[in-house]
Amino acid sequence: MSLVQLGCTIDLPVEELAARRLRTSGKRRTKATRTSEVINIEDLRRWARSRVPRVVFDYLDGGAEGEVTLQENRRAFDAVTFRPRHAVAISECELRTRVLGIDLAFPALLAPVGYSRLMHPGGEAAAARAAGAAGTGYILSTISCYRVEEVKAVSAGPVWYQLYLLGGRKVAEAAILRAREAGCSALVVTIDTPVAGMRERDPRNGMKELLSGSTFEKLPFLPQLFAHPGWLAAFLLDGGLPKLENVVLPGQGPMPLVDVTAALSHTVVTWDDFKWLRQAWPGPIVAKGVLTGDDARRAVDEGAAAVVVSNHGGRQLDYLSATLRALPEVVAAVNNQVEVLMDGGVRRGTDIVKAICLGARAVLIGRAYAYGLAAAGEAGVSRALQILREDVERTLRLLGCPSVAQLNPSYLDVPAGWLTKSLPD
Numbered sequence: 171m172s173l174v175q176l177g178c179t180i181d182l183p184v185e186e187l188a189a190r191r192l193r194t195s196g197k198r199r200t201k202a203t204r205t206s207e208v209i210n211i212e213d214l215r216r217w218a219r220s221r222v223p224r225v226v227f228d229y230l231d232g233g234a235e236g237e238v239t240l241q242e243n244r245r246a247f248d249a250v251t252f253r254p255r256h257a258v259a260i261s262e263c264e265l266r267t268r269v270l271g272i273d274l275a276f277p278a279l280l281a282p283v284g285y286s287r288l289m290h291p292g293g294e295a296a297a298a299r300a301a302g303a304a305g306t307g308y309i310l311s312t313i314s315c316y317r318v319e320e321v322k323a324v325s326a327g328p329v330w331y332q333l334y335l336l337g338g339r340k341v342a343e344a345a346i347l348r349a350r351e352a353g354c355s356a357l358v359v360t361i362d363t364p365v366a367g368m369r370e371r372d373p374r375n376g377m378k379e380l381l382s383g384s385t386f387e388k389l390p391f392l393p394q395l396f397a398h399p400g401w402l403a404a405f406l407l408d409g410g411l412p413k414l415e416n417v418v419l420p421g422q423g424p425m426p427l428v429d430v431t432a433a434l435s436h437t438v439v440t441w442d443d444f445k446w447l448r449q450a451w452p453g454p455i456v457a458k459g460v461l462t463g464d465d466a467r468r469a470v471d472e473g474a475a476a477v478v479v480s481n482h483g484g485r486q487l488d489y490l491s492a493t494l495r496a497l498p499e500v501v502a503a504v505n506n507q508v509e510v511l512m513d514g515g516v517r518r519g520t521d522i523v524k525a526i527c528l529g530a531r532a533v534l535i536g537r538a539y540a541y542g543l544a545a546a547g548e549a550g551v552s553r554a555l556q557i558l559r560e561d562v563e564r565t566l567r568l569l570g571c572p573s574v575a576q577l578n579p580s581y582l583d584v585p586a587g588w589l590t591k592s593l594p595d
């Protein structure tokens with residue numbers, strides 16, 4: 171991050187600047203995130219990297235194995251260019267989008283991101299509050315350390331609950347009931363995690379040892395925490411290692427935090443599970459992790475109200491295709507029967523506009539807001555959302571398109587072969 175972006179005139183390394191920024195009051199930091207210091211999501215990523223220990227940053231930033239899919243998600247956006255309509259005056263630019271019957275201020279929701287409270291003590295509550303204030307929705311992960319009731323209560327926007335079968339069906343049913351009673355308006359069932367992907371950065375940084383190892387096992391990995399005293403102080407003041415407040419084990423209470431490999435080792439969801447899920451959850455069900463027309467049609471047959479074209483942000487099976495590349499096939503396969511959302515690699519408003527042109531109703535953003543959370547809590551998430559919203563509006567105006575609803579493939583040049591099946595109108 172340049173000194174100009176940081177609003178500094180003296181010559182200091184980024185780490186020191188970030189540390190100084192952390193020492194300033196919350197009010198000043200909030201103001202800072204709203205200024206021109208942070209211009210794009212990459213600025214928030216750099217700030218996050220300097221604020222949190224490597225084990226936390228790499229968990230957030232990394233992908234599976236060789237991180238090929240992680241990079242592919244970005245490359246696919248770069249491969250698509252625009253076909254604008256110039257000399258068009260747009261007085262009002264309409265960004266509002268209806269997703270599962272709810273109006274969103276712009277077509278992006280916050281994806282479920284596990285372990286958010288390790289990134290910042292504000293965690294899921296801070297992210298949900300920022301989402302609501304920006305007029306959009308928040309999806310609470312099962313791997314969350316704030317109670318679903320609290321998260322719903324602090325957000326002015328819609329909250330959905332994302333389900334992993336941690337602890338088995340009975341535990342999941344109890345969580346679903348709580349989510350329903352708290353007022354969550356959709357259940358997101360993640361179908362791409364029969365086991366956790368091999369995120370190679372995590373074992374190198376001692377994620378497992380730090381979360382669930384003995385003091386002796388933790389020792390070699392502690393220096394990275396001491397190198398970030400601001401984060402460490404906030405973590406300790408927050409009570410240290412939190413628990414999974416929405417995974418309540420009978421007779422034991424909330425499940426202790428374990429690393430993601432352990433968490434996802436017995437949580438496979440099958441299409442058969444959709445039958446009992448439909449009984450347990452009367453509202454809309456969203457199948458997250460669809461990448462082919464076949465799975466999309468199966469989700470429709472099993473009663474899903476929407477699908478999310480997702481490869482889990484490149485964190486599960488490596489060498490999956492980019493989600494933007496998979497999107498047209500899924501959109502054609504569901505043929506307007508259900509809503510199609512997508513995620514993976516969204517870092518700019520132009521990415522959001524490209525996904526909408528190719529048939530997504532809206533996108534989910536994962537890392538783009540989580541960098542903001544790790545950098546500056548709620549203020550960082552708000553800044554991420556503000557950047558993306560402004561990007562979308564500017565892009566529409568530059569394209570000569572007055573509304574998100576009027577975006578379509580004619581605004582894009584896509585590589586040959588992407589649109590072999592025609593998209594429904």
Ligand SMILES: Cc1cc2nc3c(=O)[nH]c(=O)nc-3n(C[C@H](O)[C@H](O)[C@H](O)COP(=O)(O)O)c2cc1C
Nearest residue numbers: 230281282283284311360482483513514515536537
């Ligand atoms: C740190 C992190 C934690 C995640 N945790 C979950 C989770 O608990 N449940 C889930 O369904 N997806 C999870 N995801 C995947 C996101 O919901 C989303 O699919 C992905 O982040 C989209 O890619 P992007 O980060 O490039 O935007 C996680 C992603 C990240 C980066």
